[in-house]
Amino acid sequence: MEYNFREVEKNWQAYWAKNKTFKVENSSVKPKYYVLDMFPYPSGAGLHVGHPLGYIASDIFARYKRLKGFNVLHPMGYDSFGLPAEQYAIQTGQHPEITTKTNIARYREQLDKIGFSFDWDREVRTSDPAYYKWTQWIFIKLFNSWYNPETNKAENIETLIPKLNGFDKLSEKEQSDLLLEHRLAYLSDTMVNWCPQLGTVLANEEVKDGVSERGGYPVERKLMKQWSLRITAYADRLLNDLEGIDWTESIKEAQRNWIGKSEGTSLKFQVSGSDDIIEVFTTRPDTIFGVSFVTLAPEHELVSKITTPQQKTAVEEYTTFAKNRSERERMADVKKITGVFTGGYVIHPFTGKQIPIWIGDYVLAGYGTGAVMAVPGHDSRDYAFAKHFDLPIIEVVAGGDLSKESYDAKEGKLINSDFLNGLEVKAAVKKAISVIEEKGLGKGKTNFRLRDAIFGRQRYWGEPIPVYYENGIPKVLSETELPLVLPEVDKYLPTETGEPPLARAKDWKYKGVFEYEYSTMPGWAGSSWYFLRYMDAHNDQRFASKDAVNYWQNVDLYIGGAEHSTGHLLYVRFWTKFLYDLGLIPLTEPAKKLINQGMIQGVSSFVYRIGQSNKFVSHGLKNNHETTPLHVDVNIVNNNILDVEKFKEWREEYKNAEFILEDGKYICGSEVEKMSKSKWNVVSPDLMVEQYGADALRLYEMFLGPLELSKPWNTNGISGVSNFMRKLWRLYHNGDAINISDEKATKAELKALHKTIKKITYDIENFSFNTSVSNFMICVNELTELKCNKKDILEPLAIIIAPYAPHIAEELWNKLGNKESITYATFPEVNEEYLVESAFNYPVSFNGKTRFFQEYDLSLSKEDIEKEVLNHEQTQKFLEGKTPKKVIVVHNKIVNIVL
RNA sequence: GCCCAGUUGGCGGAAUCGGUAGACGCGCUGGUCUCAAACACCAGUAGGAAACUGUGCCGGUUCGACUCCGGCACUGGGUACCA
Numbered sequence: 001m002e003y004n005f006r007e008v009e010k011n012w013q014a015y016w017a018k019n020k021t022f023k024v025e026n027s028s029v030k031p032k033y034y035v036l037d038m039f040p041y042p043s044g045a046g047l048h049v050g051h052p053l054g055y056i057a058s059d060i061f062a063r064y065k066r067l068k069g070f071n072v073l074h075p076m077g078y079d080s081f082g083l084p085a086e087q088y089a090i091q092t093g094q095h096p097e098i099t100t101k102t103n104i105a106r107y108r109e110q111l112d113k114i115g116f117s118f119d120w121d122r123e124v125r126t127s128d129p130a131y132y133k134w135t136q137w138i139f140i141k142l143f144n145s146w147y148n149p150e151t152n153k154a155e156n157i158e159t160l161i162p163k164l165n166g167f168d169k170l171s172e173k174e175q176s177d178l179l180l181e182h183r184l185a186y187l188s189d190t191m192v193n194w195c196p197q198l199g200t201v202l203a204n205e206e207v208k209d210g211v212s213e214r215g216g217y218p219v220e221r222k223l224m225k226q227w228s229l230r231i232t233a234y235a236d237r238l239l240n241d242l243e244g245i246d247w248t249e250s251i252k253e254a255q256r257n258w259i260g261k262s263e264g265t266s267l268k269f270q271v272s273g274s275d276d277i278i279e280v281f282t283t284r285p286d287t288i289f290g291v292s293f294v295t296l297a298p299e300h301e302l303v304s305k306i307t308t309p310q311q312k313t314a315v316e317e318y319t320t321f322a323k324n325r326s327e328r329e330r331m332a333d334v335k336k337i338t339g340v341f342t343g344g345y346v347i348h349p350f351t352g353k354q355i356p357i358w359i360g361d362y363v364l365a366g367y368g369t370g371a372v373m374a375v376p377g378h379d380s381r382d383y384a385f386a387k388h389f390d391l392p393i394i395e396v397v398a399g400g401d402l403s404k405e406s407y408d409a410k411e412g413k414l415i416n417s418d419f420l421n422g423l424e425v426k427a428a429v430k431k432a433i434s435v436i437e438e439k440g441l442g443k444g445k446t447n448f449r450l451r452d453a454i455f456g457r458q459r460y461w462g463e464p465i466p467v468y469y470e471n472g473i474p475k476v477l478s479e480t481e482l483p484l485v486l487p488e489v490d491k492y493l494p495t496e497t498g499e500p501p502l503a504r505a506k507d508w509k510y511k512g513v514f515e516y517e518y519s520t521m522p523g524w525a526g527s528s529w530y531f532l533r534y535m536d537a538h539n540d541q542r543f544a545s546k547d548a549v550n551y552w553q554n555v556d557l558y559i560g561g562a563e564h565s566t567g568h569l570l571y572v573r574f575w576t577k578f579l580y581d582l583g584l585i586p587l588t589e590p591a592k593k594l595i596n597q598g599m600i601q602g603v604s605s606f607v608y609r610i611g612q613s614n615k616f617v618s619h620g621l622k623n624n625h626e627t628t629p630l631h632v633d634v635n636i637v638n639n640n641i642l643d644v645e646k647f648k649e650w651r652e653e654y655k656n657a658e659f660i661l662e663d664g665k666y667i668c669g670s671e672v673e674k675m676s677k678s679k680w681n682v683v684s685p686d687l688m689v690e691q692y693g694a695d696a697l698r699l700y701e702m703f704l705g706p707l708e709l710s711k712p713w714n715t716n717g718i719s720g721v722s723n724f725m726r727k728l729w730r731l732y733h734n735g736d737a738i739n740i741s742d743e744k745a746t747k748a749e750l751k752a753l754h755k756t757i758k759k760i761t762y763d764i765e766n767f768s769f770n771t772s773v774s775n776f777m778i779c780v781n782e783l784t785e786l787k788c789n790k791k792d793i794l795e796p797l798a799i800i801i802a803p804y805a806p807h808i809a810e811e812l813w814n815k816l817g818n819k820e821s822i823t824y825a826t827f828p829e830v831n832e833e834y835l836v837e838s839a840f841n842y843p844v845s846f847n848g849k850t851r852f853f854q855e856y857d858l859s860l861s862k863e864d865i866e867k868e869v870l871n872h873e874q875t876q877k878f879l880e881g882k883t884p885k886k887v888i889v890v891h892n893k894i895v896n897i898v899l
Numbered sequence: 900g901c902c903c904a905g906u907u908g909g910c911g912g913a914a915u916c917g918g919u920a921g922a923c924g925c926g927c928u929g930g931u932c933u934c935a936a937a938c939a940c941c942a943g944u945a946g947g948a949a950a951c952u953g954u955g956c957c958g959g960u961u962c963g964a965c966u967c968c969g970g971c972a973c974u975g976g977g978u979a980c981c982a
């Protein structure tokens with residue numbers, strides 16, 4: 001009887017569900033281990049084979065840790081607020097909650113088929129009021145907190161008030177405005193990324209190349225009153241704490257760049273003939289004598305004041321132009337240099353010379369002071385600007401050729417620079433700062449590229465922000481009034497007056513009187529703390545009990561996509577630090593170790609239609625015709641060979657299709673692309689499970705290559721692991737019957753097993769899941785060769801394979817006479833004794849090139865081996881009569897003869 | 900431009916500390932079984948007739964380099980007028 005995976009897998013999945021095999025308690029005599037996946041957004045398209053890749057890896061690790069005697073928390077849930085359900089609602093009128101529920105049910109069904117060991121009793125959904133009650137609760141905590149630079153942590157806003165002079169004398173409105181400047185969740189007029197098509201603002205992270213990440217709609221800059229979170233207060237800690245966590249260097253580097261710490265100095269320039277001061281920020285104070293103009297951002301507050309009457313028209317034209325230029329245009333032609341002279345001048349603080357003030361949109365209002373001292377000799381942007389407008393270029397650091405390009409390198413000696421002459425750049429920077437500080441012209445300063453995170457979205461399907469307005473003053477709800485439940489609306493669009501959809505809610509007022517905030521929270525709010533909720537998912541008194549958080553602590557292993565590196569992964573670190581500051585949790589980082597699984601790309605197949613006909617030519621012959629490549633469903637193509645009958649059935653229009661074949665087959669072209677419905681290259685895990693079984697899918701996804709690598713999905717290879725499963729099954733059977741012997745295992749059998757235990761242990765601990773699958777294959781091949789059916793070998797083998805292929809492992813374990821699930825068996829220890837070799841087959845090489853092999857006993861000394869090798873007849877042949885210069889014998893490795 | 904990762908047979912990939920390059924699998928070729936096919940099983944499979952040559956390219960260190968060092972090219976990802 002062949003292995004019947006359909007029946008076996010169904011039975012064990014039912015067993016696990018019925019017995020709650022993977023339910024975990026918040027206490028145990030065992031050590032704890034927390035394995036977390038980035039939870040999915042349940043989209044309507046369902047899972048494709050790329051999605052489970054990370055889940056399979058984490059599941060293997062979780063199952064391994066259980067076998068190793070750990071109390072393992074391995075939960076799953078849904079990031080269920082978000083745009084697609086809302087867009088669907090706008091189009092169909094279907095409530096997003098209904099869509100979301102349907103999609104979650106479908107996801108659950110797909111996940112269950114793959115045999116994951118999640119503790120479903122801890123499932124969370126961010127759109128569930130019992131969950132978002134606590135998201136709102138954290139928002140209130142953020143609103144009620146400020147960042148104390150002296151203690152370097154967040155504190156209750158009450159500790160700030162005594163520090164504010166004359167606070168008591170202010171009106172309520174003034175007090176509120178002043179405090180908003182310090183609160184960690186605050187309302188302010190902010191330049192936002194406004195997306196008219198989506199009708200909402202977007203965070204910087206949600207804008208890619210000037211268009212929205214979701215949908216690809218144009219985004220423009222707009223000044224709006226907006227809720228933001230003061231993540232910048234945590235910039236330094238977010239940067240420094242990266243040192244202590246085991247995340248990939250690329251993610252850490254991406255976060256470092258995103259935070260963008262740059263150390264420099266501020267410097268004041270007196271405006272000529274006025275009391276006004278223009279303050280600039282520079283990282284190169286050493287180049288102060290190279291300043292030949294100053295550039296302001298078009299939005300700079302002094303622009304209109306400085307502009308002379310003669311330049312007024314030109315400047316106004318330019319600022320209007322700059323304002324109307326969308327972010328996208330600005331990015332699209334970065335190389336296009338635009339700017340205008342204001343007519344005004346500043347006085348150089350050291351030389352006293354008049355320096356012209358220009359406006360240019362290469363200077364950003366939001367960074368530094370919105371003004372730069374332009375040093376065209378040593379900054380490529382200033383150089384381009386100076387060249388374009390024919391402004392002077394002064395060389396102050398020797399080493400470049402300024403006729404060709406600016407010399408930006410931070411090395412060389414200072415010239416033309418008065419008191420800095422002759423110094424190396426590094427020393428000159430120090431000296432310049434000290435002189436600038438001495439003269440009171442400015443001081444050393446650190447700038448961050450990181451911006452505060454805009455927190456409001458003018459959308460429906462998100463957490464309501466728990467705020468109401470009393471006389472225009474924003475006030476938060478009290479904690480006992482939570483959750484503030486998302487109200488029903490008649491439509492999911494903004495109102496006619498442009499207010500967010502929540503303004504449509506009937507009779508939705510705080511205490512029946514005060515207007516609520518109509519924005520909702522962004523998609524990343526719920527995911528910024530979900531790892532804590534899993535620890536105690538049903539607690540209605542606290543986001544998670546103190547005991548639960550103290551017990552589970554950090555996530556030990558977090559697996560998810562690298563696309564979250566500067567979004568979710570930064571926010572979740574921010575919220576963790578904030579909750580730590582308030583003493584609510586004992587950890588400063590969410591996850592100790594992070595692994596990014598690669599993307600699984602699709603391999604699209606193409607057929608080649610001749611002209612407008614219904615005739616298709618095989619790939620190899622297509623150059624003889626005028627053809628159009630058309631995507632064809634990859635599920636009717638096998639090894640690039642098109643199933644022509646299925647193709648005819650695929651679509652009505654191809655019913656009478658004709659083919660020009662090569663060697664009797666229709667060969668398709670192929671290309672690696674993103675896996676997507678429109679490209680007909682989506683392979684669903686359901687189909688794979690149906691055809692090959694969950695275990696085969698799990699093994700194959702791991703076998704495909706290193707977890708972190710992106711790779712194209714190719715169904716062809718799955719037959720290899722499928723064959724392996726059959727071989728494994730046969731090892732335990734003789735015909736239909738289980739066939740296990742109680743005889744003592746032989747040396748060779750023990751060696752095959754223990755070699756595998758050793759390798760698998762090493763592989764799992766190093767997340768090298770692809771090589772484990774190879775090692776299982778080798779092991780089963782060897783044991784098959786040895787005709788091994790000993791219980792002493794096959795029982796431990798079932799255990800080590802269980803994390804990878806849990807269904808077949810359970811079945812075999814059960815057939816071996818065990819009554820309990822294999823889940824809590826004990827992972828076998830490697831016994832090195834079985835691996836000891838007595839001899840080694842030495843490769844004998846000449847000048848590093850292997851020529852022949854000779855086995856020598858390992859007890860032989862180097863000298864003995866050298867003697868033996870030199871006397872070997874093959875050696876004599878390769879020596880060609882010469883005397884070797886040197887013979888190198890590396891014990892248990894190699895013999896090398898140098899000629 | 901800057902940062903990160905990568906480049907090994909027809910394909911996915913392996914080589915854990917500088918020591919047999921190509922494990923394992925797919926595909927392909929030949930064979931056994933079969934009326935035939937599928938499945939299964941067996942053998943072969945980096946290139947080359949061979950000498951030899953081969954881990955993106957050029958150079959270096961070493962008895963010995965896919966692995967270390969210097970330079971370059973290409974691919975993928977991130978990021979960008981950040982002063």
